[in-house]
Amino acid sequence: MAEIKSAFEIAMERAEKIGSLSREEIEQQKWEEKGKKTAAAYLSGKIDSLQDGLKDVPAQYIQTALSGVSDVLLRNIVLPRDPHQWDGIRRAMQGLTEIKGSIASQVMPQIEQLLKNYESTMSHYKEQFKQQVSQAMGGRDMNAMAMDSEGLNALASMQDEWNKMSAEISQQFEQQLEPMKAYLK
Template structure:
């Protein structure tokens, strides 16, 4: 809900700005939208190198296009839950490194960011595996305590148990909170160094 409200606030602010915007500000806003569009094309695999697309724009609009590209790429750096999301995040980081113009500082931040994302995926898988094993052992122990119960042929999927789901939601929320803080710091550093303020 907070994200929706945040988006609505942005739309309202933008509408207020457009009402009093000059023609140049409107052109720059259109250039920013073009940058967003180029970022989406890049992330979807329809654009090889976003930097080349920026160079094809009018000089006066390149800054706006770059801003839209960077903003969109940064928004697409998030904690992935699966391989598809991980690939999109990896591609967004790669896009930032293409746009950074050879800055060793940005390249270093992007490497650290990539390491954090990789560490998150490993940590997430490890926690999930440990929880599955723990829940399985608990159910096996409970079954062993039941007199006369046939345990042969009974296969329990720990991930389908309510206790697993509750505990996993709690663990994942804690993990996401920790890693999102680090991720947000890196994204903020990148944004500042690339002129987003």
């Protein structure tokens, strides 16, 4: 069984690890972390340009900082399960285009199209599923179904079926999205 560690033990392990790192490795970690924080500030709208956030990075560490930026931005390009996610996704895509240039400009339209296709596919299947549920209920009201145990079991079964179907669709689209994101690393 795994041992639960105290905050002190975790802090001591970190200090030990830092002690075993070379000065160069410590500097690289510092600038990669700076890149990650810059990307987070960019995504939250605290800074308008990634270049502004990275202007104090020494030239020999700019690639390290950009790697941190890239990691955070790529993690924010996700399948949109909610329309409100699009603002963050688009902001991440703009940031990647800013730091990667023409490479990102070539891939971003494909990524955006894939994400839109995901949205429309999910919407289509959701509508189909609603129709199937409506037909299966035979005109019974959802609230009335939830009142008796048979109806409750039917609703739970339908929810499980939808969860399985949506997970399969998401997995198919994730398999297409991941290579595009890997290309931008």
